[in-house]
Amino acid sequence: MKATHSPTIASAFEDIKSRAIAHWQEVFDSGQPVILVGTATCGRAAGALDVLETIQTELEKLGVDCPVFEVGCLGHCYAEPLVVISKPGYPPICYGYVNTVIAERLVREFIAGDNPCLEFVLGALEENDLIPSFADFPRAVYEKKVVLRNCGHIDPTDIEHYIANDGYSGLATALQTSPEEIITEIKDSGLRGRGGAGFSTGEKWEKCRDTRGRPKYVICNADEGDPGAFMDRAILESDPHSVIEGIIIAAYAIGARYGYIYVRAEYPLAVERVRIALRQARKLNLLGRHILESDFSFDIRLFEGSGAFVCGEETALIASLEGQAGMPRYRPPYPPSSGLYGKPTVVNNVKTLASVPPIMVNGAGWFNDIGSGESRGTAVFALAGKIVNTGLVEVPMGTTLRQVIFDVGSGIPDGKRFKAVQIGGPSGGCLPESALDLPVDFDSLTGAGAMMGSGGMVVLDEDDCMVEIARYFLEFTQRESCGKCTFCRLGTKQMLTLLNDITQGKGTQADLDTLKTLAEDIKAGSLCGLGKTAPNPVLTTLRYFEDEYHAHITEGCCPALMCQQLIAYYILPDKCERSCDACVGTCTVEAISSNKRRIKVIDQEKCVKCNTCLTACPPQYNAVIKLSPPSEVPAAEK
Amino acid sequence: MTPKAEAVTQDSKDEEAINRQETRLALKRFGRKRWNLIPILQKVQARLGYLPREAMVEIAAYLGIPEIDVYGVVTFYNQFRLNPPGKHSIRVCLGTACHMKGGYITLDAWKRRLDINSGETTADREFDLDTVACVGCCTMAPVTVVDNQPEGKVEPTKVDGILLAFELVREAEKKEAKQ
């Protein structure tokens, strides 16, 4: 992109940048070791704060002067807490599953001593001859970090870390370019919205720019309500400035004066880090009046959502910002024509906005070279469920589901069999083995009945019941329906009742047809995406796993042994070890007793099916099993 | 009125007055604009732990909007509570990963032990029980967030363990108070 050279903007930014680089080099190129501890929510839940404290006390005890930084999420959430140590003479090394004991050893033996404690290494961050690096992992073949480029590498509470790593360079370039050229650049890059619908970002901005009306607004949608997704949270916690920079560039391109970041209520750490980031950006005049001494003024407010899934929908989100209950309204007009307070407004997802700065720095062509077909750039996924490498991954659009699950995610743990992948959350669907060679992009999954959605991917194995997962998502959408449209409000309720019946063995064959009819009606009769897509989990499971529905209905049997009403726990008499009473002791409701032969027996009346005895029974006996239907339990014991 | 009932009424009157007072204090920082409604509710809930009737009445008067509008917004969003919280908050994660790994069994165990339903507070106001959707540590499913600290792999036996720990602390405190 051509930048019309503006000496004031360029020199204002040059000042900031050279100071940031000096600050960065002072720490990282000083010849002293540096420690990074991942303290995003995933790390904290695994005990990262204890690890951090241990490291600090240990350093103090030994009197070693070594900077320690809290960083965000590297994506390897399965191995949290993660610690990265950069020490001259060694590549930066990432340690996984660190606890306080390991942390203490790392400080004593590696920081103070010279033993890199190879037994705890997860991988090196750079290629080298000494230690296997992440680049040698099978997943490295597929991974391509654009949005997650800084996550886990920089301190999210220090703006200079971001600036020293090319941060705000995109903004400086943008401010020396005309808004029209920026919009052309974004259009040429092929960037499409990452919030689910995949609308062209450049076109959205252009529409908003061309609409008369002032002031204009930019809103960053960080409501992330999909119950199996945490990408946006991780980005805000790990690299808030990349999102803020994206918002400022968007604002400049459309001519906005104010912006909002709408963050989900359950993300307290993200809120805190964004707040700090905004303050720092204002201090350096990257926000506020005459940004970088240009004519452009803009500021951002943070707004905390209050826990309503439907508020992720853009018109509901706007209503919520205005102080109303978050109910979607009919579109058109779309927000770029009439949004917040009826003014032209751009609503973009966190990942969409975080993709903008690298496009400004590297050019539209660079971004457009990544990806496939009509989907350019990368896709970020939160991998969860029955998968070895749970965590965050970023791959080029067009990577197949199989590559994501088996190569990047290392497949299914405990030797179990893959059954399905739930993609796109409550709006998406469950895809079977046969669909695994589909590429993940905006368009390919639609034909199979699912959608990429915002990026939640939950892997299911043979122990997961497909009827139950459909019921689970429908229960979620039914609860979260705002109640405006009759079909969505009452239709989802009816579907849920039918699914509840089926999972309790009270369903009939006719119910399946009713489910299909209701699904079509709800899709047709709902205003917003919530209702339009709510039936997808049911439709896809009916399409690919209809035999499981039949087993529930005709045999009263849950093949995955999950639906509680359709299973019973049973202790195999010939496997029960008489002199062991592990199950008796752990039973939470005292339902297990010893019979005359000292064999343990479950009182089926008392049993609440809490699974405790099954986990308590020592593996050498494995005497507790689940039976479905419950009538399988020998009559003598009922 | 029995003396006891009178004492209770007096108590709740005191509580109501305190709630009004606290609400007014919280309101001071906000402009009288409709778009401040949600931030106001969040602030007041942060102070009182929930949104009692009198607080909603105060807020409606302050913003000059009908009380039903405030009530409508409060009941629309999951985050707002209409009953007082317990001393300890128990949040069972029912996000996709946790649900599939038995979060519903964990929820059952909490309900059984505390003898309340999700969304309720125990009679002694020690615990309140609720569910959340994915707190972002799916790796450790099933997760229960106990007093804002996510605990991983919470199965029925661990529910008992967590409750026992609270019980021990309470007994120790009682002993100390006696001495």
Ligand SMILES: Cc1cc2nc3c(=O)[nH]c(=O)nc-3n(C[C@H](O)[C@H](O)[C@H](O)COP(=O)(O)O)c2cc1C
């Ligand atoms: C029920 C529902 C929930 C949604 N939730 C989100 C969300 O959590 N985050 C998001 O960015 N977009 C969400 N969207 C999509 C938004 O309406 C909107 O399309 C998006 O924020 C536009 O940004 P983009 O162009 O960058 O994708 C949701 C849509 C619906 C119908």
Ligand code: FES
């Ligand atoms: S589903 Fe429970 S933490 Fe994500």
